[in-house]
């Protein structure tokens with residue numbers, strides 16, 4: 078195998094897979110995303126070539142993967158979360174396939190479920206939610222009417238910058254303004270912050286949080302206070318104005 082598209086997990090370096098870590102430890106070239114933990118980058122051999130994804134364009138990254146792969150080097154493309162969940166892993170895999178370069182995809186722990194889980198929010202729960210809808214917050218074509226009608230849990234990636242617009246879009250199309258909502262910033266990391274509030278107030282409550290952040294909307298968020306305290310995860314509950322005892326995520 079020459080090129081491996083490896084999921085690094087949602088942030089905490091302990092959440093990489095055994096296979097992923099094995100490949101990082103044996104690579105000649107490591108091309109890594111901004112959100113990948115420094116600890117994982119350090120796991121590459123001392124003499125491995127390290128290439129930061131930013132500020133390179135996606136086209137340049139594709140070309141580099143193809144060129145290093147053709148040269149027969151062991152290349153690891155280390156990506157945040159799972160390579161195929163909002164990670165452009167599909168584009169890189171297509172570039173490699175079209176160039177005839179053999180590659181492997183090593184799935185990662187996506188922030189999709191891991192970040193809510195670490196914050197005390199199960200995406201599904203018997204009696205509360207049996208459906209999960211996932212979307213990119215920067216998608217300009219969001220159909221708020223359909224989203225407002227869709228039962229279950231809504232998970233929004235890359236939605237922090239448009240949270241006000243998204244929440245208003247849902248509420249103005251019939252979603253109950255009291256629907257529990259949460260924003261989790263830097264999930265699974267020591268700086269993790271969790272804000273919960275009714276949907277109508279969540280954007281205001283989340284003001285000041287920074288990316289990366291995941292938004293969860295749905296009744297499952299109502300379990301968070303109980304599951305959070307059981308897991309001793311730090312949280313700011315802006316709806317009630319209480320600041321929970323702060324402790325590192327790990």
Ligand SMILES: C[S@@+](CC[C@H](N)C(=O)[O-])C[C@H]1O[C@@H](n2cnc3c(N)ncnc32)[C@H](O)[C@@H]1O
Nearest residue numbers: 088158159162164187188234235264289290291
């Ligand atoms: C380009 S997407 C990459 C997603 C990644 N491939 C995955 O499977 O988790 C980046 C977005 O994922 C979410 N995200 C990733 N890591 C996160 C974290 N540790 N805490 C909160 N949200 C995170 C945020 O919405 C962020 O803007």
